Every structure is written in C-alpha cells, then in structure tokens.
Amino acid sequence: MDWILNNIWVVPLLPFASFWIVLLGGKHLPRKGSEVGIAALGASWVLSVWAAVAWIRRPATGEGGEKLRSYLEHAYTWFNNGQVKVTWGFHVDGLAVVMVFVVATISLLVHVYATEYMHGDVRYTYFFAALSLFTCGMFVLVTAASTLQGLFGWELMGVCSFMLIGHWWEDQANSNAAMKAFLTTRTGDVGLLVGISILFFGAHQTFNWQSLNTQALGGRIDHTVLFWGAVALLIAVIGKSAQFPLHTWLPDAMAGPTPVSALIHAATMVVAGVYLVARTYGVFWVGFSIGPNTHAHHGVNLLAAVGGVTIVIAALLAFAQDDIKKVLAYSTVSQLGYMVMALGCGAWVGAVFHLFTHAFFKACLFLGAGSVSHSGAHHSFDMKKDMGGLKKFMPTTYWTFVIASASLAGIFPLAGFWSKDEILVSSGGNGYWAFTVVGVIGAMLTAAYMTRCVYLTFHGEFRGHGHPHESNRVITVPLVILAVFSVTAGWLGAFGVHAFGDWTRNEAFIQAKVKDYPFNVWLAAVALGFALVAAAVAGYFYVREEFVFKGATERSTLARGGRDLLVNKYYLDHLYTGVIVRSLRGPIAKGAYWFDQNVIDAAVDRVGTTSRTVAGFVYTAIDQTVVDGAVNGVGAGAEEGGIALRTLQNGRVQFYAAILFAAAALLGLGLVLFI
Amino acid sequence: MLLNQFLFLGAFLFCTGVYGVLARKNAVLVLMSVELILNAVNINFVAFGAFRNTVAGQVFALFVIAVAAAEVGVGLAIVLLIYRNRRSVDLTEVDLMKG
Numbered sequence: 158m159d160w161i162l163n164n165i166w167v168v169p170l171l172p173f174a175s176f177w178i179v180l181l182g183g184k185h186l187p188r189k190g191s192e193v194g195i196a197a198l199g200a201s202w203v204l205s206v207w208a209a210v211a212w213i214r215r216p217a218t219g220e221g222g223e224k225l226r227s228y229l230e231h232a233y234t235w236f237n238n239g240q241v242k243v244t245w246g247f248h249v250d251g252l253a254v255v256m257v258f259v260v261a262t263i264s265l266l267v268h269v270y271a272t273e274y275m276h277g278d279v280r281y282t283y284f285f286a287a288l289s290l291f292t293c294g295m296f297v298l299v300t301a302a303s304t305l306q307g308l309f310g311w312e313l314m315g316v317c318s319f320m321l322i323g324h325w326w327e328d329q330a331n332s333n334a335a336m337k338a339f340l341t342t343r344t345g346d347v348g349l350l351v352g353i354s355i356l357f358f359g360a361h362q363t364f365n366w367q368s369l370n371t372q373a374l375g376g377r378i379d380h381t382v383l384f385w386g387a388v389a390l391l392i393a394v395i396g397k398s399a400q401f402p403l404h405t406w407l408p409d410a411m412a413g414p415t416p417v418s419a420l421i422h423a424a425t426m427v428v429a430g431v432y433l434v435a436r437t438y439g440v441f442w443v444g445f446s447i448g449p450n451t452h453a454h455h456g457v458n459l460l461a462a463v464g465g466v467t468i469v470i471a472a473l474l475a476f477a478q479d480d481i482k483k484v485l486a487y488s489t490v491s492q493l494g495y496m497v498m499a500l501g502c503g504a505w506v507g508a509v510f511h512l513f514t515h516a517f518f519k520a521c522l523f524l525g526a527g528s529v530s531h532s533g534a535h536h537s538f539d540m541k542k543d544m545g546g547l548k549k550f551m552p553t554t555y556w557t558f559v560i561a562s563a564s565l566a567g568i569f570p571l572a573g574f575w576s577k578d579e580i581l582v583s584s585g586g587n588g589y590w591a592f593t594v595v596g597v598i599g600a601m602l603t604a605a606y607m608t609r610c611v612y613l614t615f616h617g618e619f620r621g622h623g624h625p626h627e628s629n630r631v632i633t634v635p636l637v638i639l640a641v642f643s644v645t646a647g648w649l650g651a652f653g654v655h656a657f658g659d660w661t662r663n664e665a666f667i668q669a670k671v672k673d674y675p676f677n678v679w680l681a682a683v684a685l686g687f688a689l690v691a692a693a694v695a696g697y698f699y700v701r702e703e704f705v706f707k708g709a710t711e712r713s714t715l716a717r718g719g720r721d722l723l724v725n726k727y728y729l730d731h732l733y734t735g736v737i738v739r740s741l742r743g744p745i746a747k748g749a750y751w752f753d754q755n756v757i758d759a760a761v762d763r764v765g766t767t768s769r770t771v772a773g774f775v776y777t778a779i780d781q782t783v784v785d786g787a788v789n790g791v792g793a794g795a796e797e798g799g800i801a802l803r804t805l806q807n808g809r810v811q812f813y814a815a816i817l818f819a820a821a822a823l824l825g826l827g828l829v830l831f832i
Numbered sequence: 833m834l835l836n837q838f839l840f841l842g843a844f845l846f847c848t849g850v851y852g853v854l855a856r857k858n859a860v861l862v863l864m865s866v867e868l869i870l871n872a873v874n875i876n877f878v879a880f881g882a883f884r885n886t887v888a889g890q891v892f893a894l895f896v897i898a899v900a901a902a903e904v905g906v907g908l909a910i911v912l913l914i915y916r917n918r919r920s921v922d923l924t925e926v927d928l929m930k931g
Contacts, residue, residue: 808927811862815854 159215161208162229165247168204168257169296171197172264176289183282190282191272194289198265201296205254205261212254213660224659225667226251230302230367241362246302248366251661252435252509256299259516262642263424264292266635270524271416273631274531278414284324288420291317295425299432303364304353307433311349311397314426315342321421322413334412341406345396349433352389356440359386370439370665380443387444390433391460398430400497401467404490408474411482411538415527418482423489423519428512431496434460435509438500439665447503448669449587457591461584464498465595467491472602476609479541481526484610488565489519491599495580502584502592505671506650506658510579513657514564514572514646521561521639528554528632529614533625540613543621547614550625553633555615557640562611564643566604566688569681572647578681579650586674597684604688608695616699652676838879846872859911859921863904870900 161167175197183190215226232246268288275281291314298310323335357364359382360372372378394400399407410422421427434441442448445458471490478484492515499508530538533551537543548555564571567578577600585593619625627633649657658673805816845868852865874893881889915921 806930808930810923810926811854818850818854 159211161204162211162215162249163231165208165249165253165257165300168201168208168261169293169300171201171204172289172293172296176286176293179282179286179289183286188272190285191268194285195265195268195272197289198261198268198292201292202261202265205258208249208254209258212249212251217659219667223662223667225662225664226660228367228663232302232365243305243364244303245306246365247300248302249300250663252432252663253299255509255513255661256432257296259513260292260295260299260425263516263520264288264295264420266520266638267416267420267524270419270527270632270635271414273629274416274527275414280324284321284414287317287320287324288416291321291421291426295429298429301366303366304356304369304437305364307366307436308349308353311429311433312346314421314429315339315346315397318342318410318421318426321417322410324414324417325412328412331412334409338406338410341403342396345393345403345430348389348392348396352386352393355382355386355389356437359383366436367664369437371668373439373443374665374668376443378443383440383444385444387441388459390437390440391463394430394434394497395463396430397433398427398493398497399490400430400463400494401470404467404471407490408478408483408486411480411486415482415523415530418486419520419523419527422486423523424516427489427493428496428516431493431500431508431512434497434500435505435512438505438671439669441500442503442665442669442671445501447501447587449503449672457589458501461498461501461589461592464494464496464501465592467494468498468595468599469602472599472606475602475606480538481529481540481544481610481614482523482538484540484606485519485522485526488522488603488606491603492519492565495577495596495599498592498595499580499584502580502589503587503671504580504583505666506661506673507576507580507583509661510647510650510657511573511576514576514643517639517642517646518561518564518571518573521557521636521643522565524632524636524639525554525558525561526614528628528636529558531632532628534621535623537621540610541620544614544619545617545621546619547625548616550619551615551627553627554636557633557636558615559611560640561643562607564647566607566692567600567684568604568688569685570647570651572643572645574681574685575647575650578676578684581684582674582677582680583672585677585680586672593680597687600684601687601691604692605695608692609699612696612699652678835879835883838875842872842875842879844872845869845875857922857924859914859923860908862923863907863911866907867900867904870896 172194175193178193179190183193186192212226217224217226219225228248228250230246230248232244235243235245237243268285271284271288275284278284294310294313294317296310297313298307301307301310319335319339322338323332326332326335353364356369356378359378360369361377363369363372373383395403407422407427411418413421441460445460447458447460468491471487471494475484475487475491478487492511496508496511496515499505499511526538529544529547529551530536533547533554534543560571564573567573577596581593581596584590584596648654649660653676655673849865849868849870849872852868853862856862856865874896877889877893877896879889881887881892911921914926918925
C-alpha cells in the first residue's frame with residue numbers, strides 16, 4: 158500500500174517518458190501523440206489517487222490540531238563537490254500528495270479537452286509534447302526534496318510556459334506575450350537563485366527543504382540571513398505567481414491556447430510560487446516574524462502586504478476587461494494574492510486549501526471560456542462583441558460556468574466558500590485583522606466582476622454572428638467533472654470537518670506552532686453577505702435600464718478617471734516598457750555611446766597603434782627569421798630524410814624479409830656477445 | 833646424447849629455408865621455404881624437450897604444426913589470388929608498395 162509513497166518518482170517519470178515518445182514518434186501515431194499523453198497522465202492520475210489514499214491511511218500521531226503524519230524522504234547522490242553532497246530525492250508529505258493530485262487531475266482533464274479544442278492544429282503533436290513536459294516539471298517541483306531540485310522543475314515550467322504561450326507564434330503578438338512572460342518570470346527567478354544561495358550558506362550548506370525548515374524554526378540560522386533569504390524567495394514568488402508589481406505577464410499570457418491557460422495560468426504553474434512559500438514556510442515564518450507571538454509582529458509583513466495589495470489591484474482590473482480570458486486572468490492574480498496573503502498571515506492550511514479548491518473552479522472557468530469561444534463565438538474572446546445570450550445555446554457550459562463562478566465568489570456551500578473562510582478566520586485569529594478586511598473586500602469584488610462576466614457572456618442578446626451551439630462531449634465532460642469538484646472539494650474543510658488540515662499538516666507546521674482556528678459563523682456570514690450584495694448590485698447594474706451607477710463614466714470625471722486608470726492597467730505596462738526600458742534606451746544609451754566613443758575607442762586606438770609598431774618588429778626579427786627558419790628547417794629535413802629512406806621501400810617482399818633476417822641475426826649476435 | 837647432431841640438422845634446415853625465402857622468385861617455393869624454417873624450429877623444440885626429459889617441447893611442436901597449417905592455408909589463398917590477377921607468381925613483379 159505504501160509502495161507509491163516510497164516511489165513517488167514514478168509520477169514525474171511518466172509524463173517525462175510521454176514527452177519523448179510524443180516528440181519523437183507522435184506524428185506517426187493514429188491520434189498524433191495525444192493518446193500517449195493521455196495514457197501517461199491517466200496513469201499518473203491513478204498513482205496520485207493511490208498516493209492520496211495511502212497517505213490518508215498512514216498512521217498519525219498527536220491529537221486535534223497537532224495530528225501529524227510523518228513525511229517520507231528518499232535521496233540519491235546527484236553529485237559531490239568537495240564536502241558538499243548534492244542529492245536528488247523525493248519528499249512526500251501531505252502538501253506534496255495534494256499537489257500531485259491537483260496537478261494530475263487538472264492536467265488529465267486538460268489533455269482530454271485539448272484533443273477537441275486543438276483539433277486540426279498545425280503543431281498538434283508538439284503541443285501535447287510540451288504539455289507533458291510541463292506536467293513533468295510541476296511534478297518534479299512538488300515532489301522535490303531540495304531547493305536545487307525544485308529550481309529544476311521551476312525552470313522547466315518556465316520554458317514550457319514560454320513554448321506554450323507562443324504556440325501560435327506566427328502572430329507577432331503571441332510571440333511577444335511569450336517573451337514577456339518568460340522575461341518577467343526570469344526577473345523573479347533571479348531572486349530564487351539568490352535566495353537558494355543565501356539559504357544554502359545560512360543553513361550550514363544544505364539544500365534540503367526539511368533541514369532548512371528545521372534549522373530556521375530551531376533558531377539555528379541568523380535572523381538577518383533568514384529575512385533576506387525570505388525576501389529573495391518572495392521576489393521569485395512575485396514573478397512566478399504574478400503578484401504585484403510583476404503581475405503584468407499573466408494577462409498577456411492568455412495569448413496561448415485556452416487549455417494552456419487553464420493548466421498553466423490558473424491551476425498549476427502560477428501556484429508554484431505559493432507552493433514554494435508553503436514548502437519553505439519555516440524560513441518565511443521566522444524571517445518575516447509571521448507568528449502571532451513573535452514580538453516583531455505588527456499585524457503586517459512583507460508577504461501579507463504583497464498578497465493584500467495584489468488582491469485588490471487585480472480584482473479592480475478585472476472590471477475593465479472585455480476579453481473573458483483576461484477577466485479570468487486578473488481573477489487568478491487576485492486569488493493568488495489571497496493565497497500569498499494567507500501565508501503571510503499564518504493561515505498555512507487556508508492557503509493550501511484555497512490553492513486546492515481554486516485549481517478546480519478556475520480550471521473549470523477557463524475551460525468554460527474556451528468552450529464558449531470554440532463553439533459559440535468563432536474563436537473570439539471578446540465578451541462585448543461576440544458573446545451574450547449564450548445561455549440558451551450552451552446550457553452545460555453555462556451551468557458549469559455559473560457553478561464555478563459562484564464557487565470562486567465564495568458562495569455557500571461551494572468549495573471557494575470554505576477555503577476563503579479558512580483564510581479569513583485564521584488571518585483574523587493571528588491578529589492580522591486588517592488583512593481579514595482586505596479579504597472580505599476581495600470577496601466582494603470577486604463576486605461583482607464574476608457577475609459581470611457571466612452576464613456579458615451568457616445573458617442579454619447574442620451579439621456575435623453565426624450559429625452558436627453546445628460543445629461536444631470531449632469538452633463538456635471535463636467541465637462537468639470540474640464543476641463537481643468545484644462544489645465538493647471544499648467539504649474536506651467544512652465546519653466540523655478538519656480532514657484537509659489533518660492530511661496536509663507537516664513537521665514545519667507543528668514545529669512553528671501554526672494554529673488552526675475553528676469555523677466562525679459570524680465572519681463567514683459577513684463575508685458571504687458582502688459577496689451576495691456585491692453580486693446583486695452588479696447584476697442589477699446590467700438587468701435594469703435606469704440605475705444610479707449607469708453611465709457614471711460619462712457623467713463623472715472621477716469615475717472616468719478611475720476607469721481610464723483600470724483600462725490602462727495602472728499604467729504599469731507603460732512604466733515598464735515606456736519609462737524603464739526607454740530610459741535605458743535613451744539617456745543611458747547616449748551616455749554609453751559617449752563613453753564608448755571617447756574613452757573606450759581612444760584607449761582601443763592607442764592600444765592599436767602601439768601593438769602595430771611592436772608587431773612590425775616582431776614580424777621581421779622573430780617571425781621571419783627565427784620561427785620561419787625553424788619551420789622551414791623541419792620541413793626540409795623531413796623531405797630530405799624521406800627521399801633518402803624511400804629507397805628502402807622498394808616494394809619487394811624478399812628485400813623486406815632480408816632486412817628482417819639481418820636484423821634478427823644482428824640481435825642474436827648482440828645477445829651472444831654481450832650477455 | 834645426440835643433441836648437437838639434431839641442432840646441426842635444425843640449423844642446416846633453417847639456413848636452407850632462409851635462403852629459399854630470400855632467393856627464390858616463385859611464391860609457392862617461398863611458402864615451402866617458410867615451412868622449412870618452421871620445421872627447423874620444430875626439430876629444435878623436440879630435441880631440447882628430449883634432452884631435458886619433458887613433453888613441453890613436443891607440445892610446442894604440435895602447436896607450431898597447427899599454426900603452420902593455418903599459415904599455409906592463408907598464404908596459398910593469397911598466392912592464388914595473385915596468380916588470378918597477374919597470371920604469374922613471380923614475387924619480384926609484385927611491387928605495388930614501392931615508395
């Protein structure tokens with residue numbers, strides 16, 4: 158039964174094998190390689206369920222909020238460098254098992270969905286190969302035992318993300334989006350490298366997650382080292398998990414095919430940053446003094462602040478988007494902000510739980526948007542131009558989309574409600590009340606922009622052209638499955654049930670004395686109330702003709718200014734490309750040019766003339782006479798010697814034999830005479 | 833013991849063989865001369881073996897005979913091919929390796 162927990166390496170190996178098979182031989186297979194990917198992911202999924210069951214049945218120690226299943230770790234020597242032994246190993250605990258299950262489930266459904274969505278695509282085989290490699294990267298990250306190995310999976314995902322966003326690279330915009338995503342996340346990755354190095358030396362030369370956490374929480378690493386290590390890792394998280402201010406790449410990444418958006422930019426890759434924090438929680442816990450009893454705790458820290466700002470900023474941006482996928486992208490950014498904020502507020506279980514539930518309903522929403530675009534809107538994603546009134550044409554897509562939206566908005570009793578509540582109650586309990594308020598505001602905004610999104614897409618009059626119809630089963634079945642998960646996934650942490658927390662809690666959690674807080678009816682009711690009111694207001698805005706906010710942007714300068722700010726995404730892209738990049742191109746480039754012409758060139762010229770004089774002398778005196786003389790001498794010697802020896806090579810066998818016998822005779826004579 | 837007489841016989845046969853190898857033009861005769869050399873060696877082996885009262889010399893002689901048979905097989909095959917190509921087995925004419 159425990160075999161899989163001890164051999165979790167099989168799970169990343171399957172998609173890795175599938176990648177090579179599809180890449181090398183996929184084109185010759187009857188279904189162009191998609192069957193290999195689906196088979197590999199199906200096997201991975203079975204193994205992940207097996208791992209989950211084996212994990213749950215694993216005997217636990219401790220009671221109540223301290224119930225703990227001990228982790229398993231197997232490591233093999235990767236390479237030795239002096240005294241440092243670097244291992245390649247697999248660390249299995251509740252967090253890893255949950256992540257493996259989520260990734261396998263979403264990836265399998267996305268693979269199936271993509272067979273229909275990408276049908277007839279020019280690079281169909283290549284698409285499935287990249288999808289497999291990406292899944293392998295995520296598996297490597299979540300099962301890794303060390304930061305270095307995690308970095309491996311992390312970068313593998315970065316590359317696959319680049320390949321998949323730019324899948325239709327013939328269009329310059331897609332190619333640019335891929336480049337932007339790659340470079341922006343790379344900016345964060347610098348932080349990861351720095352952080353890994355700081356922690357490696359801080360933690361007495363180890364890359365191991367477990368040892369890192371134990372040492373950090375045991376007070377064996379200097380606090381300053383931990384703080385800067387945590388800051389460096391936070392930069393990596395900001396890049397990968399699209400937190401403010403590096404969130405700009407994620408909405409642009411929607412240029413990729415929709416299955417990719419669902420898999421990479423909602424359910425798995427972007428949560429890698431959240432996973433990193435959850436995994437190295439000891440470092441953050443001590444480095445940022447997150448715990449409720451530490452004296453540096455002021456109800457705010459860098460991690461929570463980044464998450465909190467991201468929630469609100471991204472949720473507001475979602476209102477100004479007409480592209481359905483961009484609304485969902487900003488929603489993802491906002492929800493990732495939730496998770497980061499939760500980790501910053503000590504709500505470890507809440508963050509992981511939200512990661513778990515969010516993966517299902519966000520994947521459902523993205524695949525739903527893909528279904529709408531595929532069958533209802535002629536491959537457009539513009540809600541205002543090509544959608545509207547699709548409810549009656551696409552009932553399955555509509556209902557799954559509505560369920561997932563409600564789950565996202567945190568409506569009772571769907572999955573999102575429970576995970577969001579867990580975050581709110583724990584951040585409040587740890588004394589981060591300000592962030593609980595931010596969380597409630599975020600929930601309100603989420604409910605409102607999802608209402609807008611659902612209304613514009615499915616209600617009102619159909620504004621597109623052609624004959625919209627329901628997608629076929631290959632698309633709707635994954636949607637239904639995900640919708641079921643969107644409803645039920647949260648029940649693992651519903652009131653009175655602590656299953657999710659009991660299953661995922663790990664050693665670092667116990668050692669840090671992270672607290673679980675019980676379900677609070679009043680807080681939940683307030684959050685739910687605000688969300689419902691916000692949804693109702695947003696719905697009313699669209700349903701009723703005359704409404705006080707209607708046309709506010711035409712009447713009020715303030716409202717118009719706000720809207721412009723949102724449409725231009727807070728001018729962040731202008732800041733990055735216009736100001737930062739141009740300033741590098743403009744004055745700095747001019748300065749560099751002057752320096753180049755007047756300092757470097759002068760120096761180079763002087764060096765040039767001097768070397769010329771020296772070289773002239775060297776040429777006549779040394780090169781021509783000494784070197785050439787020697788070279789020619791060797792050549793002539795070889796030639797003369799060759800001519801002299803040539804006479805010996807007369808081609809007559811008996812002459813050679815005579816020499817042989819003469820030599821043997823001489824040798825024999827020598828032996829007789831001198832020995 | 834008659835060791836010296838055998839060694840003289842071996843030396844005589846060896847010299848005859850060397851003369852044959854170096855002086856005859858016919859490739860087949862050269863091969864036969866090589867056999868003479870090998871048999872001179874065999875006589876020495878057996879003679880010394882008998883002198884020292886061991887079978888080692890005879891065992892070596894058997895090995896030499898076996899190797900000589902193989903050598904003749906290869907050598908005759910080469911000679912046959914040379915004959916087919918040139919209609920002659922005169923070794924002085926085979927000087928393609930002349931430098």
